[in-house]
Amino acid sequence: MTEYQTITSEDDVQRDGTIKLHGPDGFEGMRKAGRLAAEILDATAELVQPGRTTASVDDAIRAMMLDAGAVPATLGYRGYTHSSCISINHVICHGIPSDKTFKEGDIVNVDVTPLLDGWHGDTSRMFFAGEPSLKAKKLVDVTYDCLMLGIEAAAQPGARLGDIGAAIMAYAHQHRYSVVREFCGHGLGRLFHDAPEVVHAAKAGTGPELKPGMFFTIEPMINLGKPWGKVLKDGWTAVTRDKSLSAQFEHSMAITEDGVEIFTTSPTGKHQPPYA
Numbered sequence: 001m002t003e004y005q006t007i008t009s010e011d012d013v014q015r016d017g018t019i020k021l022h023g024p025d026g027f028e029g030m031r032k033a034g035r036l037a038a039e040i041l042d043a044t045a046e047l048v049q050p051g052r053t054t055a056s057v058d059d060a061i062r063a064m065m066l067d068a069g070a071v072p073a074t075l076g077y078r079g080y081t082h083s084s085c086i087s088i089n090h091v092i093c094h095g096i097p098s099d100k101t102f103k104e105g106d107i108v109n110v111d112v113t114p115l116l117d118g119w120h121g122d123t124s125r126m127f128f129a130g131e132p133s134l135k136a137k138k139l140v141d142v143t144y145d146c147l148m149l150g151i152e153a154a155a156q157p158g159a160r161l162g163d164i165g166a167a168i169m170a171y172a173h174q175h176r177y178s179v180v181r182e183f184c185g186h187g188l189g190r191l192f193h194d195a196p197e198v199v200h201a202a203k204a205g206t207g208p209e210l211k212p213g214m215f216f217t218i219e220p221m222i223n224l225g226k227p228w229g230k231v232l233k234d235g236w237t238a239v240t241r242d243k244s245l246s247a248q249f250e251h252s253m254a255i256t257e258d259g260v261e262i263f264t265t266s267p268t269g270k271h272q273p274p275y276a
Helices: 024-044 054-067 134-154 161-174
Strands: 004-006 019-021 085-088 091-093 106-112 114-116 123-129 185-187 194-198 215-218 221-223 229-231 238-240 246-248 251-256 259-262
Touching (some): 019 194, 024 054, 024 106, 123 134, 194 215
16 A cells, blocks of 8 residues: 655655655755756756767766755765766666767767755756767657656646556557666655656556655656666666667656646756757
């Protein structure tokens, strides 16, 4: 049976399997953290260029967070030593910044989570290094649509968690793409990762009821080929087993009394590439 916990500003929040329901203080904290995360990705659009190293982009992201009074939530998280994840082409997620350079036609996911005043703003977005192939562009477009359809499903009265994954899976399969099963969205707020798990391939009408005050991410990973992935020996980088292209978008959001509120919407309209 699903347990919910109402959180006040004074509560000591623990990862205990309960789904947290937040009040006005939580919404305000997440708005600030989410906006900063979105602003950082807006600025990142100018950084993803052929010939530039992924490490240099990570350095710039870390500087932007620190300058804004935040810290990178990923830095030191379970031993991770970078301020973002940068995943290129067939990397599904958790790509590690390095001296690797972007190449013409790469599609790139950049995932950032600034921790600002105790709240996590978690979001990721796709970028193009130069001009990608038409099939790569279509994959990215469909993945963005999957994200927004998942959010739309969450906004319906009486919605359940499974409705999100059902909407994403149906649209991806309509375009003959596959949905990654090994990774999912998650609850967040003061905790980086918390209940519930938000799977992106599910059956409509199943799972916990979506209640006002719930904070979580939706972050579908869509593959051009088969859905299966594997984690490399570094313990982080997840790639498609068949080396097919993979794309991902992520928003942090809340269930409200009359729908949803997205905390990580781009303030400058840079929702999906190509970015002006």
